[in-house]
Amino acid sequence: MRLPTPTLDPATLSPDRRTQISSIRQRYRSELYDRVLPFWMEHSIDRENGGYYNCLDRDGAVYDTTKHSWLQGRQVWMFSALYRTVEPRDEWLDIAQHGLKFLRDHALRPNGQVFFSLTADGRPIYQQRKIFSECFYVMALAEYARAADRPDLLKEAEEGLGRLWEWSSDLTKVGRPQHEGQADARSLAIPMILLNLIDVVAGENTSDYASSVDKLLERILLHVHADDKMVLESVAPDGSRLDGADGRVLNPGHAIEAGWFVQHWAQRLSRPDLQETARDIVRWSFDRGWDDEHGGIFYFLDADGYSPMQLEWFMKLWWPHCEALYAHLLNYALFGDEEDWQAFKTVDTYTFDHFSDPEHGEWFGYLDREGRVTHRFKGAAYKGCFHVPRTLWLCERLLGMLDASD
Amino acid sequence: MRLPTPTLDPATLSPDRRTQISSIRQRYRSELYDRVLPFWMEHSIDRENGGYYNCLDRDGAVYDTTKHSWLQGRQVWMFSALYRTVEPRDEWLDIAQHGLKFLRDHALRPNGQVFFSLTADGRPIYQQRKIFSECFYVMALAEYARAADRPDLLKEAEEGLGRLWEWSSDLTKVGRPQHEGQADARSLAIPMILLNLIDVVAGENTSDYASSVDKLLERILLHVHADDKMVLESVAPDGSRLDGADGRVLNPGHAIEAGWFVQHWAQRLSRPDLQETARDIVRWSFDRGWDDEHGGIFYFLDADGYSPMQLEWFMKLWWPHCEALYAHLLNYALFGDEEDWQAFKTVDTYTFDHFSDPEHGEWFGYLDREGRVTHRFKGAAYKGCFHVPRTLWLCERLLGMLDASD
Numbered sequence: 001m002r003l004p005t006p007t008l009d010p011a012t013l014s015p016d017r018r019t020q021i022s023s024i025r026q027r028y029r030s031e032l033y034d035r036v037l038p039f040w041m042e043h044s045i046d047r048e049n050g051g052y053y054n055c056l057d058r059d060g061a062v063y064d065t066t067k068h069s070w071l072q073g074r075q076v077w078m079f080s081a082l083y084r085t086v087e088p089r090d091e092w093l094d095i096a097q098h099g100l101k102f103l104r105d106h107a108l109r110p111n112g113q114v115f116f117s118l119t120a121d122g123r124p125i126y127q128q129r130k131i132f133s134e135c136f137y138v139m140a141l142a143e144y145a146r147a148a149d150r151p152d153l154l155k156e157a158e159e160g161l162g163r164l165w166e167w168s169s170d171l172t173k174v175g176r177p178q179h180e181g182q183a184d185a186r187s188l189a190i191p192m193i194l195l196n197l198i199d200v201v202a203g204e205n206t207s208d209y210a211s212s213v214d215k216l217l218e219r220i221l222l223h224v225h226a227d228d229k230m231v232l233e234s235v236a237p238d239g240s241r242l243d244g245a246d247g248r249v250l251n252p253g254h255a256i257e258a259g260w261f262v263q264h265w266a267q268r269l270s271r272p273d274l275q276e277t278a279r280d281i282v283r284w285s286f287d288r289g290w291d292d293e294h295g296g297i298f299y300f301l302d303a304d305g306y307s308p309m310q311l312e313w314f315m316k317l318w319w320p321h322c323e324a325l326y327a328h329l330l331n332y333a334l335f336g337d338e339e340d341w342q343a344f345k346t347v348d349t350y351t352f353d354h355f356s357d358p359e360h361g362e363w364f365g366y367l368d369r370e371g372r373v374t375h376r377f378k379g380a381a382y383k384g385c386f387h388v389p390r391t392l393w394l395c396e397r398l399l400g401m402l403d404a405s406d
Numbered sequence: 407m408r409l410p411t412p413t414l415d416p417a418t419l420s421p422d423r424r425t426q427i428s429s430i431r432q433r434y435r436s437e438l439y440d441r442v443l444p445f446w447m448e449h450s451i452d453r454e455n456g457g458y459y460n461c462l463d464r465d466g467a468v469y470d471t472t473k474h475s476w477l478q479g480r481q482v483w484m485f486s487a488l489y490r491t492v493e494p495r496d497e498w499l500d501i502a503q504h505g506l507k508f509l510r511d512h513a514l515r516p517n518g519q520v521f522f523s524l525t526a527d528g529r530p531i532y533q534q535r536k537i538f539s540e541c542f543y544v545m546a547l548a549e550y551a552r553a554a555d556r557p558d559l560l561k562e563a564e565e566g567l568g569r570l571w572e573w574s575s576d577l578t579k580v581g582r583p584q585h586e587g588q589a590d591a592r593s594l595a596i597p598m599i600l601l602n603l604i605d606v607v608a609g610e611n612t613s614d615y616a617s618s619v620d621k622l623l624e625r626i627l628l629h630v631h632a633d634d635k636m637v638l639e640s641v642a643p644d645g646s647r648l649d650g651a652d653g654r655v656l657n658p659g660h661a662i663e664a665g666w667f668v669q670h671w672a673q674r675l676s677r678p679d680l681q682e683t684a685r686d687i688v689r690w691s692f693d694r695g696w697d698d699e700h701g702g703i704f705y706f707l708d709a710d711g712y713s714p715m716q717l718e719w720f721m722k723l724w725w726p727h728c729e730a731l732y733a734h735l736l737n738y739a740l741f742g743d744e745e746d747w748q749a750f751k752t753v754d755t756y757t758f759d760h761f762s763d764p765e766h767g768e769w770f771g772y773l774d775r776e777g778r779v780t781h782r783f784k785g786a787a788y789k790g791c792f793h794v795p796r797t798l799w800l801c802e803r804l805l806g807m808l809d810a811s812d
Binding site: 055057063064065066115118119122123124125126127177179180181182183243244245246306307308309311312313314315366368369374375376377380381 | 589649
């Protein structure tokens with residue numbers, strides 16, 4: 001993943017800001033390399049069966065041996081990306097290869113579908129009628145292919161992406177039946193993940209994907225209701241509001257993630273309007289999502305102020321905070337506005353105070369509204385070696401570009 | 407639903423206890439007839455399209471027009487049961503008929519499956535690959551058939567029950583694929599709901615179902631691990647513990663509900679051992695499930711003390727408290743032990759302090775661990791006109807049998 005070049009010139013920063021940037025960068029580096037990556041390297045690798053254990057307790061003990069494909073694929077991607085962008089350590093590539101082999105041996109089906117979960121020894125448990133397991137598999141495949149210099153695997157990833165493009169417009173192809181009363185809804189998740197996937201699969205060679213990228217950016221922008229300063233999770237095909245509670249769902253962390261995904265492309269394509277929209281998506285979603293009373297970003301909100309139907313709406317999850325850290329920092333690096341730096345600092349303080357676990361490494365994933373840890377584990381069906389190392393890796397690199405002490 | 411006859415003789419109660427019973431009974435009656443039933447009667451009925459709105463805000467306003475079949479069926483059952491057991495009010499039977507017609511016109515499929523959710527005007531949205539929508543439909547059909555004296559509908563309900571019996575042992579028949587790594591797990595929910603369904607469909611005519619009832623009771627008892635004083639939500643076919651987090655899930659409210667379901671049959675079948683087991687199921691599950699720190703019954707727990715994987719495990723939901731009210735009171739009526747009365751009082755105080763809404767009627771459904779209301783609505787995809795009126799109706803009748811002032 002290529003980071004945009006900051007427009008902020010480190011030489012223009014105040015001495016105090018320079019010191020802050022340098023110190024935060026040091027803290028992120030240490031968090032990533034001393035406390036987060038070692039946690040997964042020591043505890044997740046299943047030397048017996050291949051793949052990674054992802055249900056890890058606070059101290060790294062395996063409390064459930066189920067292997068979830070999303071997290072297998074994401075961990076492969078992460079270690080491949082570290083190998084490519086930070087340092088070509090054999091150990092990292094070996095770990096990536098270890099996970100990819102497990103996915104290819106056990107999770108990948110002949111038709112290109114990927115099982116959602118497997119037993120420790122690779123027997124399939126569950127197949128979702130969605131496309132995300134497949135997306136994370138293709139993401140893993142493409143990044144590993146580049147890291148290991150395997151054009152044959154890259155070609156497979158390109159084919160996988162093509163298949164996902166088709167499936168994404170018609171989920172009956174992965175077994176989800178359609179019923180007459182079902183609203184024709186567009187989910188933010190689909191164009192987001194495909195945009196991210198093109199980034200990974202295309203690498204520098206983006207011209208082949210130019211029209212797809214345009215289409216995906218358009219589809220994401222349908223969710224952005226600028227007049228109301230909000231990003232809706234599901235909209236009608238023309239971007240208008242859907243009836244009922246589904247049409248009112250806000251997922252601030254998800255919107256913030258969409259913001260920086262779009263920003264990366266807006267920079268790459270040199271589109272100033274889109275750059276401003278991407279910045280605003282992050283700001284609006286953070287303003288709406290931040291809990292003024294107790295701090296932290298809500299998981300779900302209702303656009304019209306009804307109670308969200310999700311039971312866990314008020315909880316504070318690690319990943320929206322990860323997305324917000326990088327998104328605010330990126331806004332600051334690109335626009336130089338003090339409000340984005342302050343937003344970054346606010347999230348940074350909350351996150352390191354509440355999620356980070358200096359005792360055993362990695363971060364807790366789930367807090368109640370008041371910020372108390374509700375789940376002691378570090379890995380589960382939807383939390384693995386991904387959001388925390390990704391955000392630390394992205395922020396550390398971006399801070400490096402802003403660090404005048406270098 | 408026939409209530410067991412108390413063994414506790416009201417004449418032996420202390421004057422103080424008699425006063426308590428009489429006063430609680432009065433409070434339950436008033437809650438049911440003045441604040442709970444009027445809420446649904448005023449706000450849920452869709453006169454235009456038929457059926458009931460079940461997504462109702464705190465004050466009864468419709469905040470989403472989706473109709474969920476579980477709640478349509480349960481409301482039909484509730485009003486039919488009130489008509490049969492309390493008073494043959496035409497209004498109640500009309501409401502039941504109104505919901506049943508909507509289900510039959512729109513939710514019921516030719517193969518006997520029932521859509522999970524529908525638009526306001528009855529177009530199908532979603533079909534679960536489970537059997538619960540079908541169970542609640544058959545429950546509605548049978549109770550209405552008796553209330554309206556419609557043997558033709560009762561026959562249909564009997565056929566539906568037969569079909570559910572088959573499907574329950576092989577969920578591939580409702581479209582759920584099986585994969586090689588999937589544990590052969592037995593869920594407590596299935597024998598529980600079938601046992602309850604036989605109660606409703608069979609009425610007094612239980613002899614036809616004697617061997618089915620025996621099988622279901624056996625299947626429920628597989629979940630009861632008496633040595634550990636716990637009831638596991640999922641077990642292996644021989645009742646032993648399953649590996650991993652799924653095998654450790656405790657759902658105290660569900661186990662407490664199972665306790666009184668089993669108790670009804672244990673009384674009907676005059677099986678003293680089973681009566682004691684049913685009593686203990688309730689006591690053990692309440693002891694484990696009660697939050698000593700903040701009060702209320704946890705939604706989920708892990709049998710070995712790991713963090714449950716469910717995000718909402720620490721929340722306090724209305725329905726486990728409903729089940730506990732009746733289960734403790736039933737234990738007290740049958741065994742006369744003070745500990746069950748005290749448990750009933752503890753839950754009663756917590757419930758009326760936290761869930762009941764004297765301003766708009768009905769109860770709130772969802773609290774955080776500390777007991778604060780997290781969702782202001784009264785109805786949603788899984789909360790409707792069922793648990794609150796059912797428990798008030800059951801408790802009021804049972805308190806009536808214990809009320810020496812009558």
